[in-house]
Amino acid sequence: MNETTIDFRLNGTPTEVTVPTNRLLADLLREDLRCHGVRSSCERGVCGACTVLVDDLPVASCSTFAFDVDGASVETVEGLAAADGSLSPQQQAFAECGGFQCGFCTSGMLMLTTGLLRQNPCPKRADIRSWISSNTCRCTGYEMILESVERAAELGDGGAR
Amino acid sequence: MTLTQPSTDAGPVLHELPTAPSAHRVVGRDGARADAPLKVTGKAVYTTDVVRPGMLHAKVLRSPHAHARIVSIDAARARTVPGVTAVLTQDDVRHLNPYGTFVKDQPVVAIDHVRYVGDVVAAVAAVDERTALAALDLIEVVYEVLPHVTELDEALDPAGVEIWPEAPVGMVPDYGQGASGELRTQHNVSYTFRYTTGSPDVWDQCDHIFEDTFTFSRMNHMHLEPFVAVAEATDDAIEIWSSTQSPFPLRKELAWTFGLPENRIRVQTMLLGGGFGAKNGLKADPVAVRLSQLSGGRPVRYAMTTEEVFLTVSQHAARLVYRTGVMADGTFVARRARVLLNGGAYTELSPLVCEKAGYRTPGAYRWQHIDSQASVVTTNTVPAGAFRGFGGTQATWASERQLDLIAERLGIDPFDLRMKNLKELGEEFVPGEAPIDSDLREGLRLVADEIGYPDRVQVPGRGMGVCIGIKDGGGVNKPAQARVKVSTKGDVFLSSGLTEMGQGSQSALCQIVAEVLGCAPGRVAFARIDTDNTPFDQGTNASSGIAVMGQAVQQAAEKVRREVLSWAGGQLDLDPGSLALRDWVVVGPDGAEHPLAPLVMGTFGGTGFEFTADGFFKSGNSHLAPLEAPCVFWEIGWAAAEVEVDPETGKVTVLQLVVSGDAGKVINKLGCRGQDEGAAVFGLGQSLFEELRYDGDRPVNAEALDYRVPLAEDLPERFWSLTQEQGHGAGPFGAKGMGEGTMLPVAPVIAQAIADAVGAQLTDLPMSPERVFRALHPRIESS
Incomplete structure (x- = not known):
């Protein structure tokens, strides 16, 4: 099996790993780097539960090869809260507005929100709706997620790094 | 058809119902759910996250035919693949009982026949999923394809194929006034329910009679967390972590299927990534259990893909x-x-x-x-x-x-x-x-x-x-049981078999306890579900969490409260009826506050004590x-x-x-x-x-x-x-x-x-x- 060594930043921490060339980013994060907050569901890049940020852009980690993030900055839900454990505005907003139920889509929705707010700190509802339509939530009916994203923008630091 | 008005002599039967005071607000009503911190930080643990030492991974082979006889299965080559610990085919399950809630007809893997595209034919446990999949490719199954039926009318045609020629093994629930049920009422009909009330004579009084036909489509539940189970099983005992809505019914089904007493089976349930009904009954469980038995008791994880979830259960x-x-x-x-x-x-x-x-x-x-x-x-x-x-x-x-x-x-x-x-x-x-x-x-x-x-x-x-x-x-006919415990310093445990699949009921039940005990909801923790220790429950379904389980929870909390006040009354030489409980402080009739922690340690020593009570609720039976x-x-x-x-x-x-x-x-x-x-x-x-x-x-x-x-x-x-x-x-x-x-x-x-x-x-x-x-x-x- 071919292997390759990659260097990237994971939630701000320089990380070097040697991975098989067919290793998926989701598996690397979940199994080797203990980022269990990255959820695997459809494994086809459809549902978005595994969404992480790669250089500020949301990607489906189930459909991204690990070698692809060589040199990149990768962010997962584990990197959102401050070092002292205090929640980021996005996290606070989802908790406060009930933007989650079973929680399985939540990590992905939070990373999607973070990516959106970095591009557009004051998104309109239509922007939010279209942006989060890349991900599936089977529980909430989305309205409370839309409100959570609006609230995150309001609390906001523009999804600061 | 006559024009007579229908008789209204009897009139509708009306009951007086109590009305709760609208001003009352349950503590925590407007707050966030208790599971918010875990879920927004990614720290929530689901069954998909369970890893056991030496854990193996399962994959299954599914039928490409809607209906076929299995002529032969040759799994010899699969067994020789390095890293494969067990291959499961019909010969490894013939001695096990088929499962199903009312009719026991589903085998652990197909025996002699496959009955739909996606039916499980064989399974492999291996060091990783890739090896298991590679081994599955080496299993050769020879099928004799049989005629199939997928639509209602063709299935009901008595001249057509009969999917289950054998007599069903199953039961009919007890019914009361006007209702009845029957197994296998006709060709390819597994169950018929009937209900009648009132006299059919009133048809004659109707001015108009309309008959219309409606069709209803079938959806998949599409819960984001797939069916997943991790089993550690021998011929004598089973321990399983399962993404199930119903841990106790799961235990009962596993006991039936594998011929074990229920006290040799332990089911543990974490948070569920959605259920919507799908996670009732055995899903990934029996394959994981049998493969673990065949792998010397090593833990076996079977996590289905989304494609497999679609092939496991649907709406009607x-x-x-x-x-x-x-x-x-x-x-x-x-x-x-x-x-x-x-x-x-x-x-x-x-x-x-x-x-x-x-x-x-x-x-x-x-x-x-x-x-x-x-x-x-x-x-x-x-x-x-x-x-x-x-x-x-x-x-x-x-x-x-x-x-x-x-x-x-x-x-x-x-x-x-x-x-x-x-x-x-x-x-x-x-x-x-x-x-x-x-x-x-x-x-x-x-x-x-x-x-x-x-x-x-x-x-x-x-x-x-x-x-x-x-x-x-x-x-x-659903019973509910719950246990509330309060430790020395007023830390509250709520133990109930109600699973959390997103609906928020665990959090809401903690609020009910907090309301009764006069504490902040944050003081109440929902204990992890483990069938060895959690009070029995029939499963999290039928929107029963608050209205049914909630009553058992409320009763348990009230009993603990009474127990605490009665005990404190004895210690303080005060009438327990005159005492109030607030934030783990007993408040006397004169308003004097008596913190409970020192009182408890004064009696039981520094190691402390735990007040415990059980609650029970069930709607009364009636024919x-x-x-x-x-x-x-x-x-x-x-x-x-x-x-x-x-x-x-x-x-x-x-x-x-x-x-x-x-x-x-x-x-x-x-x-x-x-x-x-x-x-x-x-x-x-x-x-x-x-x-x-x-x-x-x-x-x-x-x-x-x-x-x-x-x-x-x-x-x-x-x-x-x-x-x-x-x-x-x-x-x-x-x-x-x-x-x-x-x-x-x-x-x-x-x-x-x-x-x-x-x-x-x-x-x-x-x-x-x-x-x-x-x-x-x-x-x-x-x-």
Whole structure:
């Protein structure tokens, strides 16, 4: 099996790993780097539960090869809260507005929100709706997620790094 | 047909219902859910996250044929693959009992026959999934393909193939007044439920009798966390971590299947990444258990892919024929329902779904006579099981749709026809059944007013509708038990078998305890579920969490409170009846505060003590109740919608959709709202596009890419919910259950709005542009 060594930043921490060339980013994060907050569901890049940020852009980690993030900055839900454990505005907003139920889509929705707010700190509802339509939530009916994203923008630091 | 008015001598039976004071707010009502911190930080642990030392991974081989005889299986090459620890085929399971809630017909892996595309034929445990998959490729199965049936009519044809020639091994639940059930009533029918009440003579009094046929589509649950189990099993004992809604029924089924006493089986349940009914009964479990047994007891993880989830269980497609007799003024008199559910290849939970699809025939309305019969038809398709709404969605589609057809035929506004026939608050649903515990008209007016139905102005291509759905809630004959413990410093444990799959009930039950013990909800922790220690429970289903389990929880908390105050009264030489408990401080009649922690340590020493009490609740049995016990509460969903229909394409755009449920009393506002809106969007998907489709013998969209579920972009421009607190619930503080009600009226309300907009009356789901177009242009279809 071919292997390759990659260097990237994971939630701000320089990380070097040697991975098989067919290793998926989701598996690397979940199994080797203990980022269990990255959820695997459809494994086809459809549902978005595994969404992480790669250089500020949301990607489906189930459909991204690990070698692809060589040199990149990768962010997962584990990197959102401050070092002292205090929640980021996005996290606070989802908790406060009930933007989650079973929680399985939540990590992905939070990373999607973070990516959106970095591009557009004051998104309109239509922007939010279209942006989060890349991900599936089977529980909430989305309205409370839309409100959570609006609230995150309001609390906001523009999804600061 | 005579013109005599139906006799109203007897009149409806009305019961007085208590009303909870509206000013009372349960502690934590407006706060966040207790599971928020874990879920927004990614720290929540699901069964998919369970890793055991030396854990192996399972993959299964599935049937490519809808119906075939297994001529031979050659797994020799698979067994030699390095890293493979066990290969499981029919010869490894012949001594095990098939499983199923009412009818025991599903083997751990197929024995001699496969019965649908996706049936499990063999399984492999290996060091990793890749090795397991590679080994599966080496298994050679020779099939003799048999004729198959996938549709209702072909399955019922006595000249056609019989999927189960053997006599069924199963049971029929006890029924009371007017109801009965029977296994295998005819060729390929696994179960038939019948219910009748009132005299059929009233048919003669009806001015009009209408018969209409409705079809209902089949959806997949599409919970984001797949079916997953990690098992450590020997021939003597099983330990399993399972993503199940029902840990104790799972234990019972495993005991039956593997021939072990229940006290040799331990089920542990973490948070669930969604359930929606699917995670009742055995799913990934038996394969994981058997492979672990064959791998020397090493832990085996079987996590299905989403594609496999689609091939494991679905909702019931249905055809419902409703015959309804009415008076000229629109008064409902009699209804006859004949319902056929497509149950798929194994019986699963079909008998119970069938019972409910039949029992819920009356809908929210008053009748003099009901004659209902529902049957489950076995077909060579994916087994159907529990699905949010549970037969009620099917019944509501037919019932509400036919009401609109009748309204049109009689020239009565559908809203007025509903208001005329709705049951009263306190009126029995059917004789011997619990009284309706919501003011149905109040809710209907509420949603109608919200979208502006009363003052609507006709705009071409636009229309509105208002509908209601109702289901008996809380499960049938369901007991609930819970334990509350408080340690020395006032840290509270709540132990109950209620699983958390997103509905927020664990958090809400902690609030109920906090309310009773006079502490902050944050002081109450929900103990992890483990069948060795958690009090018995029949499963998290039927919206029973608050109204049924909540009563056991409330009772346990009240008992602990009494125990603590009685003990403290003795210590302080005060009358326990004069004491109050607040933040783990006993407050005396003079207002003096006595902190409990030092008092406890003064008596029991520094190691402290734990106050413990158990609570129990069950609705009383009664032969007068058709289902042997009156239901605990009625789950009602009201909806109003406005749509725009493009007559050239048949495309329906929902402009506004409002839904409402009656929580009785809100325990947690975000929780109630989330359940109502989530259920409504299930209904929205089913209304417009979501469907597991078969082409011949195989599903054509059984994977995430092709199976479209609602996304944020599919929401109506205006979509909102209103949680009512009418206060008449039997649960804690007047609460009722939530979670399914608002799914029921959504498809019918959109259908009614389409009819209002363009005059097309749809009777099939989903209401795709093609169907709407055909309904608008019938001549094009026939030409």
